[in-house]
Amino acid sequence: MTSNEVLILAAGLYLGFVITAAVHMVWAGVDAARAARAGQAAATAALKRAAGDQWLTAFQLDRLICRRKEQA
16 A cells, blocks of 8 residues: 555545544434423423322312311
């Protein structure tokens, strides 16, 4: 191999490394964004469920209080 060929091989290896690293960063960013959206959706669903549970508990307590007032 001549010195030119060695230089071209080294440049090709470096270019391949850079392209592979860039593609990996893009794919990791897409996966991280997808995971963030899924986490946000799960958090929103849990918040809605907790709010619904709180409302239902207050409603049931109010019904119990009204029944006791009617019985007395």
